[in-house]
Amino acid sequence: MRIARFSKGDGVAFGVVEEDGEVVARVDGHPFGGVEFAGDRYPLAEVRLVAPMLPSKIVAVGKNYADHAREMGGEAPEEPLIFLKPSTSVVGPGEAIAYPSKLSQRVDYEGELAVVIGRLCRDVPVERAHEVIFGYTCANDVTARDLQQRDGQWSRAKGFDTFCPIGPWIETDLDPGDLALTTSVNGELRQSARTSLLLHDIPALVAYVSAVMTLLPGDVILTGTPAGVGPLSVGDEVSVGIEGIGTLTNRVISRD
Numbered sequence: 354m355r356i357a358r359f360s361k362g363d364g365v366a367f368g369v370v371e372e373d374g375e376v377v378a379r380v381d382g383h384p385f386g387g388v389e390f391a392g393d394r395y396p397l398a399e400v401r402l403v404a405p406m407l408p409s410k411i412v413a414v415g416k417n418y419a420d421h422a423r424e425m426g427g428e429a430p431e432e433p434l435i436f437l438k439p440s441t442s443v444v445g446p447g448e449a450i451a452y453p454s455k456l457s458q459r460v461d462y463e464g465e466l467a468v469v470i471g472r473l474c475r476d477v478p479v480e481r482a483h484e485v486i487f488g489y490t491c492a493n494d495v496t497a498r499d500l501q502q503r504d505g506q507w508s509r510a511k512g513f514d515t516f517c518p519i520g521p522w523i524e525t526d527l528d529p530g531d532l533a534l535t536t537s538v539n540g541e542l543r544q545s546a547r548t549s550l551l552l553h554d555i556p557a558l559v560a561y562v563s564a565v566m567t568l569l570p571g572d573v574i575l576t577g578t579p580a581g582v583g584p585l586s587v588g589d590e591v592s593v594g595i596e597g598i599g600t601l602t603n604r605v606i607s608r609d
Contacts, residue, residue: 354369354388354488354524354525354526355369355370355522355523355524355525355599356368356369356370356384356388356405356487356488356522356523356525357369357370357377357402357405357520357521357522357523358402358403358404358405358406358445359377359395359400359401359402359403360400360401360402360403361395361399361400361401365403366379366380366391367379367380367382367383367384368380368395368400369388369390370397370522371394374397375396375397375398376394376395376396376397377394377395377397377400378390378391378393378394379391379392379393379394379395383570384487385471385472385487385570385571401447402445402446402447402520402521402522403445403446403448403520404443404444404445404446404448404518404519404520405445405469405490405519405520405521405522405523406469406490406519406523406571406573407440407443407571408440408443408469408569408571408572408573409440409569409571409572410437410438410439410440410566410569410572410573411437411438411439411440411442411443411517411572411573411574411575412435412436412437412562412566412568412572412573412574412575413435413436413437413438413465413494413511413574413575413577414433414434414435414553414558414574414575414576414577415430415434415435415436415507415577416429416430416434416552416577417429417433417434417551417552417553417576417577417578418546418550418551418552418577418578418579418580419550419552420546420550420579420580421577421578421579421580421581421582423580424580424581424582429552432553432561433553433557433558433561433562435561435562435565436507436508436511437508438494438511438512438516438517438575439512441514442495442511442512442513442514442515442516442517443517443518443519444515444517444518444519444603445518445519445520445521446518446520446521446601446602446603447602447603448515448518448603449515449603449604449605449606450493450495450515450516450518450585450591450603450604450605450606451513451514451515451606451607451608452585452586452587452605452606452607452608453497453513453608453609454587454607454608454609455608455609456497456500457497457498457499457500457510458499459497459498459499459584460495460496460497460498460584460585460605461495461496461497461498461582461583461584461585462493462495462536462538462543462544462582462583462585462591462593463493463494463495463496463536463578463582464491464492464493464534464535464536464544464578464579464593464594465491465492465493465494465534465575465576465577465578465593466489466491466492466529466532466534466548466575466576466595467489467490467491467492467519467573467574467575467576468486468489468529468555468558468559468573468574468576469486469487469488469489469490469523469571469572469573470485470486470487470559470568470569470570470571470572470573470574471485471486471487471488471570472484472485472487472570473567473568473569473570474563474567474568475563475564475566475567475568476563476564477559477560477563477564477568478560479556479557479559479560480556482555482556482557482559482560483556485559485563485568486555486559487523487525487570487571488523488524488525488526488527489523489524489527489529489595489598490519490520490521490522490523490524490573490598490601491519491520491521491593491594491595491598491599491600491601492517492518492519492573492575492593492601493517493518493519493536493591493593493601493603494511494516494517494575494578495511495513495515495516495517495518495585496510496511496516496582497509497510497511497513497516498510498584513608515608517575518593518601518603519573519601520601521599521600521601522598522599524597524598524599527597527598529548529555530548530549530554530555531547531548531549532547532548532595532596532597532598533545533546533547533594533595533596534546534547534548534579534593534594534595534596535593535594535595536581536591536592536593536594537591537592537594538583538585538589538590538591538592539589539590540590543581543582543583544578544579544580544581544582545579545581546579546580546581548576550579551576551577552577555574555576558574558576559574562574585605586605587605587606587607588604588605588606589604589605590602590603590604590605591603591604591605
């Protein structure tokens with residue numbers, strides 16, 4: 354099932370994107386406790402998709418593909434390397450990534466598979482991780498690379514408004530173990546990998562993160578980016594595609 358959030362007129366609601374991908378059926382309330390259809394159905398072309406979830410926090414994982422760790426000039430960590438992105442960094446499909454050129458001269462894309470948590474949880478065993486996962490979506494862990502290198506920690510570089518596009522929807526019925534992941538800029542392929550290459554798989558990440566902090570429904574775990582990260586420029590269009598989910602596309606504009 355594909356769960357989306359969409360805007361129609363002045364309101365925002367959850368809906369299910371039907372199998373043909375052309376129609377969204379509105380659901381009552383939020384979908385965590387089960388989907389109850391409201392009866393309204395709209396052509397997808399007549400609504401605006403927004404970020405499929407507004408998480409209380411985004412927990413991201415660094416250097417979780419060996420080839421990316423090497424391209425960044427280091428070895429992969431033995432344990433997951435986690436950091437936080439603020440909820441205010443989230444934007445949805447079709448929304449702009451704002452390039453803060455007064456503060457950074459190098460902003461990179463990082464295409465990733467995102468895990469959406471479906472229930473309040475803490476200290477989740479690896480073997481029960483699937484019980485707390487609501488679904489999966491595409492994400493772009495946009496990074497001011499020069500600030501990341503300068504600061505020695507990643508909060509500023511990863512935390513700008515608009516630096517966490519997610520979407521276009523959440524796929525709830527998916528085996529994430531071996532999915533193709535690609536990132537393209539202006540139609541040119543820049544990243545290509547499979548999720549089977551994750552150094553720490555999704556159950557291990559859920560267990561590791563939930564041992565540190567309580568996860569709430571709607572929280573997002575970004576699972577890491579493969580090799581091929583690179584710079585964006587104002588005017589670029591960047592797309593993250595994941596097999597079985599879809600494609601998340603955003604355009605880069607100037608913030609200043």
